Amino acid sequence: MKTILALTLTASVLTAVQPKFRQQDIDTKVGVGYGLQIADMNADKKPDIILVDKDKVAWYENPSWKKHIISGHLTQRDHVCVTARDLDGDGRAEIAVGAQWSPNDTVNSGAVFYLQPTQDRAANWKPIQLHHEPTTHRMHWVRNQENKFDLIVKPLHGRGNKNNAGAPLKVLAYDKPKDPTKKWKTSLVCEFLHNSHNFHPVNWDKDIEEELLITGQEGTWHLDRKKDGTWNRKVVSEEFGGEVRDGLTPDGERIVATIEPRHGSKVVCYRKNGNNWQRIVLDTTFKDGHALACADFLGTGGDQVVAGWRGMNPRAVPGVKLFVPKNKDYTEWETHQLSGAEIAVEDLKAADLNKDGKPDIIVAGRQTHNLKIFWNES
Numbered sequence: 001m002k003t004i005l006a007l008t009l010t011a012s013v014l015t016a017v018q019p020k021f022r023q024q025d026i027d028t029k030v031g032v033g034y035g036l037q038i039a040d041m042n043a044d045k046k047p048d049i050i051l052v053d054k055d056k057v058a059w060y061e062n063p064s065w066k067k068h069i070i071s072g073h074l075t076q077r078d079h080v081c082v083t084a085r086d087l088d089g090d091g092r093a094e095i096a097v098g099a100q101w102s103p104n105d106t107v108n109s110g111a112v113f114y115l116q117p118t119q120d121r122a123a124n125w126k127p128i129q130l131h132h133e134p135t136t137h138r139m140h141w142v143r144n145q146e147n148k149f150d151l152i153v154k155p156l157h158g159r160g161n162k163n164n165a166g167a168p169l170k171v172l173a174y175d176k177p178k179d180p181t182k183k184w185k186t187s188l189v190c191e192f193l194h195n196s197h198n199f200h201p202v203n204w205d206k207d208i209e210e211e212l213l214i215t216g217q218e219g220t221w222h223l224d225r226k227k228d229g230t231w232n233r234k235v236v237s238e239e240f241g242g243e244v245r246d247g248l249t250p251d252g253e254r255i256v257a258t259i260e261p262r263h264g265s266k267v268v269c270y271r272k273n274g275n276n277w278q279r280i281v282l283d284t285t286f287k288d289g290h291a292l293a294c295a296d297f298l299g300t301g302g303d304q305v306v307a308g309w310r311g312m313n314p315r316a317v318p319g320v321k322l323f324v325p326k327n328k329d330y331t332e333w334e335t336h337q338l339s340g341a342e343i344a345v346e347d348l349k350a351a352d353l354n355k356d357g358k359p360d361i362i363v364a365g366r367q368t369h370n371l372k373i374f375w376n377e378s
Contacts, residue, residue, distance in 0.1 A: 017298040017299060017300065017378055018336075018378065019297065019298060019322050019324070019336045019338070019378050020376075020377045020378045021338050021360075021361065021374040021375060021376055021377065021378070022374070022375045022377050023339065023342070023372050023373070023374055023375075024372065024373045024375060025370060025371070025372055026049065026060055026065045026371045026372060026373055027051075027060070027065075027067060027370060027371040028369065028370050028371075029369065030051070030053055030364065030365065030369045030370055030371050031053045031054040031055060031056075031369065032053060032054040032078065032346065032366055033051060033053065033346045033347060033364025033365055033366060033369075033370075033371060034052050034053065034054065034078065034079060034080050034081065034082075034101075034346060034347065034364070035051070035052040035080070035081045035082045035346075035347050035364070036049065036050065036051055036052075036082075036347045036348065036349045036362055036364050037049075037050040037082055037083060037084040037085075037093075037095075037349070038050070038084075038349050038351040038353075038362065039084040039085060039086065039093035040086065040091055040092065040093060041059045041061070041068075041084075041092060041093055041121055042061065042092060042121055043090065043091030043092045044062075045091070046062040046063065046353075046355075047062060047351050047352070047353055048060060048061055048062050049062070049065070049353075049362055049371070050082055050084045050093070050095065051082075051364060051371060052079045052080070052081060052082035052097055052098075053079065054078040054079055055072065055073040055078070055079070056069050056071060056072055056073065056079075057069070057070050057071040057074075057079065057082060057095070057097055057115065057125075058070065059084075060371070062353060063353075063354070068121070068122050068123065069123060070095070070115065070117075070118075070121070070122070070123060070124070070125045071097070071115055071124075071125050071127060074097065074099045074111065074113055074127050075099040075100040075111050076100065077099070077100045077101050077102050077109070078099070078100075078101040079097055079098070079099040079101065080098050080099060080101035080136065080137060081097070081098040081136070081137060081138050081139050082095065082096070082097050082098070082139075083095070083096050083139045083140050083141050083151070084141075085141035085149060087141065087148075087149045087176070092117070092121065094114075094115075094117070094141070095114075095115045095117075095125070096112065096113065096114050096115065096139055096141070096151050097112075097113045097115060097127075098110070098111065098112055098113075098132075098136040098137065098138070098139055098153065099111040099112075099113065099136070100136070101135075101136070101137075102135070103135055103137075103156055103157070105134065105135070106134050106135055106157045106158065106159060106160055106161045106162070106166075107134055107159065107160055108134065109134050109135055109136070110132045110133060110134045110135055110136035110155065111129065111132050111136060112129070112130040112131070112132040112136055112139070112151075112153055112174075113127045113128060113129055113130065114127075114128045114130060114151070114176070114180050114184075115127055115128075116128055116180055116181075128180055128181055130151075130174060130184050131172075131174075131184070131186060132153070133153070133155045133159060133169070133170050133172065134155060134157070134159050135155040135156040135157045135169075136153060136155055137154060137155055137156040137196075137197070138153075138154045138197075138198055138199060139151060139152065139153045139154070140152050140199070140200070140201050142173070142201045142210050142212065143201075143203075143208065143209055143210045144173075144209050144210075144225070145207075145208070145209045145225065145227070147208050148176075149176070150173040150174060150175060150176075151173070151174040151176060151184075152171065152172070152173050152174070152189060152199075152201075152212070153171070153172055153174065154169065154171045154196060154198075154199050154214070155169045155170065155171075155196075156169070156195065156196065156197065157169055157194070157195060158170070158191075158194060161194065164194050164195045164217055165194065166194075168191050168192050168193055168194055169191070169193055169194065169196055169216075170188060170191050171188070171189040171190045171191070171193075171196075171199075171214070172186045172187070172188060172189060173186065173187045173188075173189050174186050175187070187229060189212070189223065189231055190214070190223060190231055190233065192218065192233075193214065193216035193217065193218050193221075194216060194217045194218065195216055195217040195240075195262060196214060196215065196216030196217070197215065197216065197241075197242040197243065197262045197263075198214075198215060198241075198242065198243050198244055199212050199213060199214035199215070199244065200212065200213045200214075200244050200245055200246065202222075202246050204222070204224075204246075204254065205224070209225060211223055211224045211225070212231075213236070213244045213245075213246055213256065214244070215241030215242065215243070215244040215258060216240070216241065216262075217240050217261075217262075218238070218240075219235055219236070219237050219238040219239060219240070219241065220235070220236040220237045220239070220241045220244055220256065220258055220270075221233045221234065221235055221236060222234045222235075222236060236256050236270055236277050237256075237258070237268075237270055237277060237279060239258070239260050239261075239268070239279070240260060240261035240262065240264075241258040241259070241260050241261065241262075242258070242259045242260060242261055242262035242263055242264050242289065242290075243257075243258060243259040243289065243290070243291060243292050243307075244256065244257070244258050245257050245292055245293055245294045245305075246294060247294030247295070247302075247303030247304075247305070248302060248303050249271070249302045249303075249325075249328070249330055250300065250301040250302035250328065251302075251328070253271065253272055254271075254272050255269055255270060255271050255272075255294065255303065255330060256269070256270040256277065257269050257270075257292055257294050257305045257307070258270070258292075259286065259289035259290070259291075259292055259307060263288050263289060263290065263310075263313065264286065264289050265283075265284055265285065265286045265287065265289065266281055266283065266284050266286065266289075267281075267282040267283040267286060267289065267292065267305065267307045267321075267323065268280065268281050268282060269282055269305060269323075269330060269333070271329070271330050271331070278331075280330065280331055280333070282305065282323045282333050282335070283307075283321065283323070283335065286307070286309040287309050287310075287311045287314055287315075287316030287317075287318075288309050288310040288311055288312050288313055288314065288316070288318075289307065289308075289309045289310075290308060290309060290310045290345055290346060290347070291307065291308050291345050291346065291347045291348040291363075292305060292306060292307035292308070292348070293305075293306050293307075293348055293349060293350040293361070294306075294350070295350040295359040296359065297322065297350070297358065297359050297361075297376055297378060298324065298378050299357075299358065299378070302325065302330075304322060304323060304324045304325065305322070305323040306320065306321070306322050306323070306338070306348065306350065306361055307320070307321055307323070308320040308321075308339075308343075308345025308348050308363060309345055310344045310345055310346060310366055310367070311344055311367075312344065312366065312367060317340055317341050318340070318341060318343065318344035318345055318365075318367075318368070319337060319338075319339055319340045319341075319345075320337070320338040320339040320343070320345060320348070320361070320363065320374070321335055321336065321337050321338065322335070322336045322337075322338055323335055323336075324336065338361070338374060339363075339374070341368075342368065342370075342372075343363050343365040343368050343370055343372055344365045344366045344367040344368045345363055345364075345365065345366075346364050346365060346366040347363070347364045348361060348362060348363045348364070349361075349362045350362075353373065353375075354375070356376075358376040358377075358378065359376060360373055360374060360375050360376045361373070361374035361376070362374075
């Protein structure tokens, strides 16, 4: 009787809180809101918003959201990705950017830059160009075995790749030298995927270093660095994935959320079930799905999934949805639509911007040319 009561209470807690989000426009003159990061840029212990636009890199200062443009156009073609993290413990994030975006040019496209900050962190950061593979697409600062940070960069396609076939893409780790103007050493993370849209740092074990979740045409994988610097990999799913993030159930069990396939229609949750991953499809109606995040928006003790779509190809009304588990096993879910045509989701992040203990949602729009905060008032 006690067990039944406990399960009933848990299920009721999971679905008791109704989502409530208030939208605020931060910028209505965005070109293409390619990528977002959340990090403290000025050591005031408040998370700021970093945006890579097609022809500039900017950060928005919390809480006024004053826009600081730190770089203009770095390459002839668009910028495409950004990563920001405090690398040296001074409370201020360092930034790298991917650019020269041309997904169909698998030979001559791509660029990688480290941006050396100015003293006031305002404008005109010095771009330092690094080695790159073609079709540079996503990047993250990732903690390594020495408690330092590597810049890990992933292309969309392999060199010379045509129609998602040919050479697999090379994911590279860059070792930042003390003087960033000197040569950055690179090492190979993996070389087995084709058409890989996104990856995500995680820490699933007890060591200090971070691992990676990566997804692509060959499925979704967990990569863990060995002592010799090479990387083990274990499959989560063999389904073609476009976006990937991780989260936790109230019991501390891992979940992996994906959008399938690349720019796809399905939002999927994978839950660890013994040695396997159970696949639970949450939605099949997305048009051009392009971003997602996992966080406990509702204070249930376990994470929910927020995901957005652009509606660019195929053409459709865009939107953002929140998926909430209805039971402890995360096998049944309910859906809440948070937005529609007001923002065509290119990227989104979850972060507690006002330190009220509730994660907010930050969304960059493509066709709608805007940047919004969805304040969590649940």
